[in-house]
Every structure is written in structure tokens, then in C-alpha cells.
Amino acid sequence: MVGENTNHELLDALDPERSPLLPDRHPTTDLFVCDIFDAAPKGDMASMEHPIFSLSTKPDRRVRRYEHGHAWIEITPSVKGLATVHDRDVLIYCISQTIAALNEGKPVSKRLRLRAYDVLTATNRLTDGRGYDGLKAALERLLGTKIVTNITTGNREELDGFGLINSFKLVRQTREGRMQELEIELSDWVFNAIRAKEVLTLHRDYFRLRKPLERRMYELARKHCGTQAEWRIHLERLQKKCGSNSTLKEFRRLVGTIIAQDMEHQHFPDYSVSFDDDMVVFRNRVTMPALMRSAAAGREDEAALSLAPDTFDRARAVAGGYDVQWLYEQWQEFWCMNGKPELKNPDAAFIGFCKARAEKYPLPR
Template sequence: MGKKKPSSSDAQLKLFSAIFTDIVTRDTQETMEVPFLSLSKKPRFTPINYTSNGVKVIVSGGEPYGIANIWDWDLIMWLLSQIRQALDFGEPISRKVRFSRRAFLKEARREVGGAQYGRLEKSIARLKNTTVTTTIRAPEGKTVMFNWIEYVEIDRDTDGYLQNVVVILPEWLFEAVCERKLILSIHKDYFLLTGGLERWLYRFVRKQAGNNKSGWTWKLRTLHERSGSLQRYSDFVGYIRKIASKQQLLDYKLNFFSKNKEYFLHAQRVFVKENVVTEVEVPPSRLVNFLSLKTTTYEKAKQIAPGYDIYALEDDWRKATAKNSLKLQNPDVAFLAWCKKVAERNPLYSSNR
């Protein structure tokens, strides 16, 4: 490890801006192999209660939001991937993260618009509302309790939709992403999977089967228990059978079969060059040199270009700078000058408004 995580006793967390694009998506191994999330878009208020081999997990979430679901988890994976990318590049990191709606939705391969902004805010609310109690990575004889998001601060646009967000992640997640052995890369097309059980199955198989040449086989009863699903076992078997009938789930070949009146699933990774996500990454040159814009620079930019999505302006500025191969002595000054030029050319508010 090249960096040590900030101490929990830090009185003031530094702000980390999530700005990387086209990076490998990571997930935490522990959340991939035991149930931590609802698999349905319908609000779930029934707690997840899982105990096995000394591991205990209780996940709860009351009215009006319920427990965070597997689509809400897209945001957590993306935020952790941003932190891991910065850590790999030796940049300052923090569990206090700022991001723009546009950046997340684009990387999660979702549409951009009011409906998605509303869904994103609901996801944040469910993640904040979900309480986890677990013995995983807790000192012996102890348990830890946390929410998937500890704190949220939302900037809104003129229509009232969330625009830019600051969140504080729990130390439990932050510690995981700081330890490379506790995270795994996932397939680039994971965000395109539409079914909750399909998403869960891929994550579980990715963790359990990994790159094992001969693959791995599980009883369906084990899968049912590990999923935390509220479905009856018979219905669960039907859904897994349906998924397996397609023969492949992203980069895993699936085989559903029965033996001695018991159902089984076998998964084996298929190494197709264009589909395999690797840990070999090329630093996005248009971003690396500008990771450390000052917090005050963003505040000044909002005043210089009122009404604009500052992080969208920042993204455009980075691309233009890279395209023109500019070497900047003072990125903060250059970015503010860019904002001023854009606002003067196309003001969103009149000076006497």
C-alpha cells in the first residue's frame, strides 16, 4: 500500500472530487459474496439477516425509503472506483467525495434528464437510510454499525433537481477500497444488466468463481441463502434457470443442472479479449494533471458562471486543454478564466436579474 487512509479522528475531512472517466469499475469482495442489498426495485422494509460460519450481517431500512437496492449500489461502486483510481495515481484521497450528476450518470451508462436526477436522489436517500450491522472486519468479539452513506449535501439546479453532491462514505467501505485485496474489477457492461437477480448473480459468480480455469459449482439452495432474496425457493430456481438458459452472463458461461433431486449451477469464466476487464489501466491524461483544483476554486467558479453546472464546465475545460496540449502553470486560474469566458459568451442570468 502506498497510502494510509486518514485517521477516523480527523476533525475535518478533506474534499475529494470524483472526476475520472473511462476507468475500471471496482466492487468490494465482501458485499459480493454475502447479502447486503435488496434485489428488487420495490421498496424492501424486511431486514436482511444472514449468519454463516461466524459471519453475521443485518441490514435494515425503515420508512419511507427501505433498504438500498442493487441499482443504488451503482453509485457506491462508482465512488469507490474513483477513490481507488486516485490512490493508484498517488493522488490525495478522502471518504468525503464531491461528484456531479452528469459524471455519475454518464459512467453508469444511464440517460441524463429530470427523471434520472430524481431516481439518483432517491438512491442516495436509500443508501443514507440503510443501516448495516456486521462482524465482517470487526475486531474479534465485536460488531460494527454504519450507513452506506454517512452524510449528504446536495446542490440543486433552478428546477429543483440535484446537480452536485457531497457525500461522506463510512470507514468500513473506505478501508476496503484502500486495500487492493478487498476489491475486484467487474465487467464493463455490468451497468447494462437490467435484472436485480441477474446483477447479484454476476457479482457473486465474479467473486466466487473468479478466474478459476475449471469454474465453480454451487447448490441452488446455497445461492438462495447468499442472495438474501425474499422469493420462494421454487421461484428463485426458476429465475436462475432462465438466466442460465442464455448460457452466458457477461464473461461467465453458465450451466444449470440437477443431480439427486438437487439443483446446481456451474459458472466458468470465458476469456474473450474484447470483453475482459483487466487491472491494467492507462491514466486518463486529460485528468491526471488537474486532480487538485482547490475547493475555493469551485466556489469562485459558481459566482463567475451563475446557473452553470460547474463540473460540466470543468469537464469541457479539461478536454479542451488536453486537445490543445496546453501546459498550465496555474490550473485554478486557467479554469476560472474559462468559466468567465463561457459566462460572458452565453450568460444564463442577466446582470440586473
Template sequence: MGRKIEGGIKEHQDLTRFTVSAADVAAKDQIDLMSRNWFSLVPGRTEPIDHKYVDQKTGMTESVRITGSKEHGGIATIHDQDLLLFAISQWVDAQRLGLATSRRIHFTPYQFFAWLKIAPHGTAYDRLKDALNRLKTTNIQTTVRAEIGKRTRNRIKQFSWITEWEITEEQGEVRGIEVVLAEWLFESIQNFHVLTLDKRYFEIPGGVERWLYLYARKATGGGAGIWKETFKSLYLKSASQQEYKHYASTLRKLIKKNELPGVRLEKVSSVQGKDMLLMERTDKRPLAEKLPAADREVQMALIEKTPLEEAWENVLEILNKHLGDATVNAWIRILNLVGYEDGTLTYRASTQFIVDTVEIQYKPRLMQAWESLGYDLKAIRFEVKSSKKGSASTVGSAKK
């Protein structure tokens, strides 16, 4: 048996080929794909995945609709996504080394399997080919990342994760794989819109826990490293096909096992008694300013806003409408949001005068803005930054 080519790169032959070279590259994922689930959690899903929500940073209503081909096994699964993670990780590494990249990427099955740290065998090659087909036939329509700041209405982009793919075989063995990935995905990587994943992610077997890890990694990416969310909200963002009661049962089992890499899970309750999941990073990142200069730029590229930080930006926009930019900039925006825990928001200010002014004049508006976003506030707590490095004195008060 001689040389055999399956598939083919026809429409994008003018793209420069980017050849994978590094095997031990840190795993990375694109931020938007971690905020809500864009992949099937189980094989064979043909029911569309739909998300519709208001982006807290832009105020725009965003939508995501994902469909798959029944002929090729439905929507691409969260395990198929490993191939995209491989490409993203290779791109980011090459960019940081100053190498030219392209969305036309060439690699060998051995490089992919070595990166995943799995032993290649017959069924692994078959699964890889099936994944290529599902990634190509999965259709995405979304308004996410459509020229923020320039648009006055939602623009929908349509694409597949893989535009074209080609497999070269010689003497019955796969020698090389070439894929052209979505321009939407490639463009986001140019701006390092990524987060680093724990390498143990690929050891997570189930779809529900895989997505939960990705979401927890995004949500706990801020300085505090902690995030809480209701079971129901996580259920909706996961796009699970399970009934809610079964999904909630799965979450309870995952909490009991507590085996997600680098993340601690705990069941807590909201003020209204709703089940909530507390997620805490156990390997919290160092502050970028404390890193050596050589590592600082890399670390800063990984720092993304947490949902709490995004909500704070939205609160400021709400207050702008009621109080005006001048007032908000003078008294509110200068507050440092420390964290949110057990219904209490903590802020830090540089002087007692600022705290007193906000307490007397603006605190009710501040609480109303947070509550309008669905936060159950018991209190807002203020600290005055001490002259001693790293210390602060508490001067806040409970909700009135």
C-alpha cells in the first residue's frame, strides 16, 4: 500500500503552513469557550446548544447557537475539543517565541497523543478521525467577539471549528495531519485571550466535570481565587441535556469526590436557601508585580476579569447613569474591590474621608446597583488602606 490522502486542503492552500514542533507545551483554552459550554457533554448530541445572555462589559445581548451533523455523530464533544486546545497551546507558545503562526496547522498523531500523554493505538486513531469530522461539521452562529465598540447592533458570525482537514497515510500508517481552524478562534488567540489549564485536565473522564473545571478555572481567575454560583445558573451555562434534578445530583457527587485539579468545591446556600457551588483555586496565581521581569509579561497575558470584576464594571456603568461620570470617577471608581463572600462585599479606600463620604452619600445607590445584577447583599464593608504594607483597618457597616 502506497501513499494515501484523505480529505484535502483546497480552499486555503495560500495560507502558510504552521508546523508543530514543541511537545511539552502548557495547555491553554480560549476565554469565551470557558464562560459557557460550546460543546456536547455526551457523544451523539443532535439537539442544538443555545445561549443568550447580556454581556456585563458591553451591555449587548450575545447569542450562541451550535448545531451538528447526525451523519457524523452530532455536535463536537468536549473531548473533541482537545484538538482545539492542542492548536491553541501551540499557537500561544510559538507567538511568545516570536515565531510566525497560521491557522493552517500541521502535526503528527504522535505529537498530539504525546501532548495528551496517552498511548496511541488503533481506536485512538479512529477517534481522532471522528473528532476531525465532528469539528468540521459542527456549525456555530454567534455574536460573541463581533467588533466591540464599532457595532450598533448584533452581527452574527457563522463558522465551523475546522474549515478543512487532510490526513496523509503511508504503508497503512498515519504520517501527518493538517487542519485549517476557524478564523474566529485564531483571531482571539492573537490577543492572548487565553487561560492556562492544569495538565491533569485531560485525565478528567466525564463531560460535566470537564466543563465544570473549565468554568471554575475562568471564574476563580481573579486575585481572591474564589467564586460562588447557584446550581441552576451552572446548569444553564453548561447546556446539559440532563434534567436539572439529575444535574444537581451530579454536582453533589462531584463535591463529595472533590477531585478537580487545582480547584476545591463546596456546597453552600444563598440567602434565599438556594443551592450554590463555592469554587476555590488551590494553586492561586502570584501577583504579576511580584514576578521576575522576564515572567511578568507572560503572567499578565493570562490575567482575565473574573465574573465579579466584570460585574463591578457593570455596577459602575449603572451608577454613571444615576450619578454622572464626574461623581462616579471622583468617589466610586477609586474604590478597590477586594472580594465578595457570604453576602458581604468588601472595598478598600485610600483614606477615611473617602469611606465616610461613600458611606453617607452613595452607599444605598451602590447596594441597589449590585442587587439589580442579582447579588444577595447582607452588607458592604469598607477598609482603609494602612500605611503598613499589606494591612488595612475595617471601617465598614452592615446593610441598612
């Protein structure tokens, strides 16, 4: 049986005081004038709903088929194994950058040219040789994992076999062989979801969750609970939606460990997790941006960050033609996704954000 979270269980046993979250490997002192963190992390809803990615920490070469109602999906690995939940980070980064470009009215395509360092930093990965080797291995698994499904994205059904990405290319490398730039071409299935904006914003601490099962549980909670007060799912059903290969008894133990750690550390993003007999209960911590809660509830909530009335006039002077209300919403979402850090001068921070956005992404005149 392919192991799930085996290494993490061993490390937890060796160090009971270990935080369930990875350290923030790339803290920034200026969260609001920052290039690579501009785009809030976003996942496509189709792969958040269905168990496409492996939970294993070892090569998973099982062919899996998942059926739910009329929907079905079959996933076939390459010799290097199925793409993992951690490999999904690369897709999240690509989706986030493309959605940000769409929101700014920029043309987008399936082919993205990226700095490898930015991908590693934005997804909280190591930036030493291990990080670059891991990125290359992730790209190989994403390319090698083949999917056949009748699940639509962007109202299009792709019945041909396809990969999660169509291709990747290392554009430039250092003398030591470390990649600097890369090109990734997304599959039509993923790109259709992006163009239709069938995506959901993820908490940035998603990239700090150590265990693949925790990440998968968060994706499902984000998809099904959303901004509701709570979401309940039977343990056996959760196991199926997670794509776990464990026995039900072992799966209960793994989920129970996550629940116990969340009760102690309250580390699970956006939602608390608990058991109610054979039901797993996710309860909204109300940490998502006020903007998202307002839209879901059909009402206007009090702004999470209040600004002086003349701040918007000052912002317009540096915003290069952008709608400052839209910029305010983007800024507020970014603030929430980074844990609502204390700001000594929110008005100055917002004006700095507007100026940086206008300078980096100038609107056509």
C-alpha cells in the first residue's frame, strides 16, 4: 500500500511540540508592494472537487477511477507516479497569475513564462538545490499524469486523454544546472476553467500545511463549505473524495490526528475541524475576506480595513487609471489572505499598493 503521511507521522512522534504548519520560509516586510505575492492563490474548482492528486509521499502508480453521479474521471500515472497534492502548487501558481492578468484586462494564453525562483517563493518552497530539483520532478509528474473524464470546465467536455500540463521547458539554467526560467503550457481542461473563472481563492497558509491529507481536506472544505457556517460529511464519503488508499480505520486515525492538532494549534486555514460520531464537521472561522462573505450573503459587511475618505482621492492620483474601489478590494483580500497583519498606517499602505500596481501593470493609454 502506498503510504499517506507516513513521514509526517514519524516526525510528529519524534517531536510532539512540532508545529503542524511549515515555517514561513519567505517572509516579506512589505506585503503590499510585492511582485510575486500580488496574485492571491487560486485553485480550479474541478480538481478541488475530485481526487485527482495523490496523497502519497512515495511514487503512486495506481490507476484510479472516481465516479460521482453522472461524473467520472480516470487518472493514469507515468512511471514516475501520479502528480501529488504538493505538485498541485505549480498549477495553483499558474492559475493565480493568469487570473490576476485577466482581472487587469491583459491578454492571457495557455503558455506561461515564469521565473522558477518566484514559483518556489510564492508556494513557500525551499530555494536551494532541493527546491529546484523538487520543482523539476513536480513538472515531470504533472506532465506524465493523464486524465480521461466527462467533467466539464468552462462548459466544455474534454473526452480525449490529456495531461494536467501539455508541456514544460527549462528556458535558462545557471552553470550549476539550476533552472532560472521555465515555460509551462497548461492543458485545455485547466485553461478552460481559468477563462470561465471557475476558481476559488485559497488561504496562503495552504502552502504551509505539512500533510497532503490536510491540504486535500482544506480544498474540499473551501469548495463545499465556502462562506457557510459549517459543512458536514460522512467519514467514508470524505475518504472517497480525498482519494485515500488507506483502510477506513486508518483513515479515521489520520483524520483524528489532524483534528487533535487543530484543537491544540487552531492551524487549519479558514475552518475548524471536528468529529461528530462518523461525521467530519468543518466550521467557518470567518477569516475569509469581508468582500467574499458579503457576496455570498448578499449584503454589505463592514470593511475589514477602514480608510480616511480622502485616501481614495489620493490613491486615484497614483493609480494610473485603475478603478480604486477594485484595487481596494484586491488589497483587502490580500491583507486577509496574509493573516491580517497589523498596519501602522493603512492609508499609506493602500496608496503604496495602488502606486506599485500602476507601475508594474500600466494600463494602455
